[in-house]
Amino acid sequence: MSSLAQFTQQKLQHKSILAMTHVVYGYPTVDESLAWMTRLLEEGVDFIEVQFPFSDPVADGPSIVAACHQALGQELNVDTCLTQLGALAKNFPESRIVLMSYLNPMYRFGLKKLAKRAAEENICGLILPDLPIEAAQEYRQACHDKGIDPIWLVTPATPKERLAMLAKQAEGFLYCVARSGVTGQSCHQNKTPNTELDSYLAEIKQHTNTPLGVGFGLRNKGQIDALLGKAEIAILGSALLDAYNQGGQDAGIKLIKSLFD
Amino acid sequence: MQSNNGFYGQFGGSYIPEILFASQQQILRAFEEAKQDPSFLAELNQQWQEFSGRPTPLTFCANLTEYFGGARIYLKREDLNHSGAHKMNNVIGQGLLVKRMGKKRVIAETGAGQHGIATALVAARLGLECTIYMGAKDIERQYPNVFWMKQLGAEVVPVTTGAQTLRDALDEALRDWSSSHEESHYLIGTSCGCAPFPEMVAFFQSVIGNEVREQSVAQFGKFPDRLYACVGGGSNACGLFLPFVNDKEVAMVGVEAGGKGLALGEHSIRLSHNLGAPGIAQGFATMFLQDDHGQLQETHSIAAGLDYVGVSPIIAHLAETKRIEMTYAMDQDVVNACTLLLKKEGIIPALESSHALAGAFKDAAKLGKDQHIVINLSGRGDKDIFNVAKAVEDDTFPAFLQSYLASYPIREQGE
Ligand SMILES: Cc1ncc(COP(=O)(O)O)c(C=O)c1O
Numbered sequence: 001m002s003s004l005a006q007f008t009q010q011k012l013q014h015k016s017i018l019a020m021t022h023v024v025y026g027y028p029t030v031d032e033s034l035a036w037m038t039r040l041l042e043e044g045v046d047f048i049e050v051q052f053p054f055s056d057p058v059a060d061g062p063s064i065v066a067a068c069h070q071a072l073g074q075e076l077n078v079d080t081c082l083t084q085l086g087a088l089a090k091n092f093p094e095s096r097i098v099l100m101s102y103l104n105p106m107y108r109f110g111l112k113k114l115a116k117r118a119a120e121e122n123i124c125g126l127i128l129p130d131l132p133i134e135a136a137q138e139y140r141q142a143c144h145d146k147g148i149d150p151i152w153l154v155t156p157a158t159p160k161e162r163l164a165m166l167a168k169q170a171e172g173f174l175y176c177v178a179r180s181g182v183t184g185q186s187c188h189q190n191k192t193p194n195t196e197l198d199s200y201l202a203e204i205k206q207h208t209n210t211p212l213g214v215g216f217g218l219r220n221k222g223q224i225d226a227l228l229g230k231a232e233i234a235i236l237g238s239a240l241l242d243a244y245n246q247g248g249q250d251a252g253i254k255l256i257k258s259l260f261d
Numbered sequence: 262m263q264s265n266n267g268f269y270g271q272f273g274g275s276y277i278p279e280i281l282f283a284s285q286q287q288i289l290r291a292f293e294e295a296k297q298d299p300s301f302l303a304e305l306n307q308q309w310q311e312f313s314g315r316p317t318p319l320t321f322c323a324n325l326t327e328y329f330g331g332a333r334i335y336l337k338r339e340d341l342n343h344s345g346a347h348k349m350n351n352v353i354g355q356g357l358l359v360k361r362m363g364k365k366r367v368i369a370e371t372g373a374g375q376h377g378i379a380t381a382l383v384a385a386r387l388g389l390e391c392t393i394y395m396g397a398k399d400i401e402r403q404y405p406n407v408f409w410m411k412q413l414g415a416e417v418v419p420v421t422t423g424a425q426t427l428r429d430a431l432d433e434a435l436r437d438w439s440s441s442h443e444e445s446h447y448l449i450g451t452s453c454g455c456a457p458f459p460e461m462v463a464f465f466q467s468v469i470g471n472e473v474r475e476q477s478v479a480q481f482g483k484f485p486d487r488l489y490a491c492v493g494g495g496s497n498a499c500g501l502f503l504p505f506v507n508d509k510e511v512a513m514v515g516v517e518a519g520g521k522g523l524a525l526g527e528h529s530i531r532l533s534h535n536l537g538a539p540g541i542a543q544g545f546a547t548m549f550l551q552d553d554h555g556q557l558q559e560t561h562s563i564a565a566g567l568d569y570v571g572v573s574p575i576i577a578h579l580a581e582t583k584r585i586e587m588t589y590a591m592d593q594d595v596v597n598a599c600t601l602l603l604k605k606e607g608i609i610p611a612l613e614s615s616h617a618l619a620g621a622f623k624d625a626a627k628l629g630k631d632q633h634i635v636i637n638l639s640g641r642g643d644k645d646i647f648n649v650a651k652a653v654e655d656d657t658f659p660a661f662l663q664s665y666l667a668s669y670p671i672r673e674q675g676e
């Protein structure tokens with residue numbers, strides 16, 4: 001079992017579901033985003049998913065797109081980001097940091113180097129939503145060599161056979177997209193038929209013991225409660241960003257407490 | 262050109278979010294079947310002829326030939342397609358494929374609006390719902406096309422993220438597709454995107470080069486010596502070039518948008534002068550304009566249809582292997598080429614196509630009189646009337662606009 005999966009199992013002995021909170025690195029500024037991450041870690045969130053901004057984040061909805069574009073008003077550097085996250089990871093050993101981005105900035109940085117640097121900085125997982133597993137041989141090898149978990153996504157539209165294939169290869173945790181579409185509340189949302197989340201998660205569970213993280217569109221307590229016993233990690237992205245935009249860190253923390261306490 | 266599992270050398274592939282995997286596979290299968298199905302090909306041909314007006318002519322330009330005193334200059338008249346651009350060839354093809362797949366809605370992105378118009382026309386004809394994403398800045402530049410899309414029943418969605426141009430429209434179309442893939446097809450307008458789009462769009466556009474093969478032999482007894490096409494996403498260039506790719510005696514020149522200058526952000530040159538770099542975004546690997554950190558950059562061209570940050574993986578591969586030559590034309594040269602064609606031949610070219618003209622005109626005088634060149638006139642210039650009027654500093658045009666506006670009945674908001 002990977003260290004990330006082990007961490008999840010251990011934490012679950014005292015909690016019914018773990019919280020993974022999403023933060024856009026560099027939004028609204030680099031210092032502010034680091035301060036926000038520090039606060040989240042002080043409050044004891046289990047995971048932070050840090051999104052390194054890309055100019056063309058095609059799997060994201062309006063809130064995250066806007067944050068990424070604003071963050072890119074500064075020149076952001078992958079290496080510096082990793083160093084800064086490393087410092088946080090060292091100070092908060094009770095939590096874990098995973099890095100999420102799109103392929104191009106990471107490809108430009110070098111996928112091998114990414115795995116090496118992530119390992120050096122105690123970043124334990126990497127999420128690249130536009131890298132299909134079929135095209136990822138080198139990246140997976142680099143991750144394995146350094147003990148980093150490449151985290152894969154499955155969606156309600158993933159064909160059954162492929163779902164089984166991805167679930168079997170899952171490492172760290174499997175990122176289960178809760179509904180068809182992009183992150184957050186979006187103008188495209190009403191085009192999406194409702195997903196039978198329970199049967200979808202049950203189907204995935206048949207193929208893997210790796211923890212399941214569920215994200216995309218989670219915003220209220222009812223949705224989190226509905227995941228208890230069916231998934232191990234609830235991922236809070238756009239809803240947290242929206243709360244933060246409206247009322248700053250305090251509003252964000254209040255939302256987390258209302259969902260997870 | 263056949264890809265190697267979606268790849269052309271190091272370019273191409275399929276780098277899409279997992280949510281789109283099943284739809285991408287469905288398109289892949291549908292296209293593989295359709296291109297070998299005689300009934301599909303027959304219907305495609307019939308629609309090309311009856312709806313779009315194919316074959317388009319190959320027009321000899323006697324006055325221009327005399328003016329430059331070098332190569333004999335021919336134009337492939339894609340401007341004579343219904344809707345006024347080559348975009349129609351592809352939209353008809355994909356439209357028929359959508360019917361075949363049993364979907365009821367199409368999503369498209371558009372820069373100049375030509376692809377948007379063509380999509381709206383075909384959607385109307387085939388009875389499909391249609392949503393068009395267009396950068397807010399492009400909507401300003403190309404409003405007449407927006408007007409027609411709406412009249413045709415399409416929903417036009419302004420995209421206000423990023424630079425508000427084609428690339429942002431493409432991102433937004435991909436997001437819509439992610440949310441609606443079960444009933445919607447993403448009808449991409451150029452030979453970019455994840456596999457099989459580059460190959461599929463090039464296949465539908467190859468009607469251009471296939472016709473040139475026959476027409477050139479019939480009209481001057483051999484294949485052309487040189488071919489010229491503008492390169493935005495690369496679909497009209499793929500269409501003209503690919504049928505000749507194995508005819509080594511035929512030289513091919515792709516012309517990118519030099520814009521206002523070679524500084525990053527002022528042009529859309531991805532392939533010439535090593536200004537782009539290999540990258541992976543918007544579903545595929547190609548040469549992108551990007552900074553050292555892998556962030557895609559803003560682009561500029563006087564022609565909205567060439568104002569794109571990436572380029573067809575097919576064109577990128579042909580450029581890398583030196584099968585095609587890449588060059589660029591500056592905004593000012595483009596306007597000059599446009600007005601020269603107007604005055605010498607009585608043809609109104611699109612500003613996109615005027616890039617190909619500018620590229621060819623630079624060479625024409627230096628080429629021998631026995632050389633035959635074919636320039637792809639990818640579209641007509643009606644849509645560019647406002648931009649061209651500005652560029653040639655015509656001072657009667659603003660006066661006309663003002664008087665027209667004064668006579669325009671302005672209704673109260675909400676009426
Ligand atoms: C008339 C015309 N030519 C060329 C293009 C560029 O597209 P491509 O490079 O795919 O041919 C466009 C795009 O909108 C266009 O409208």
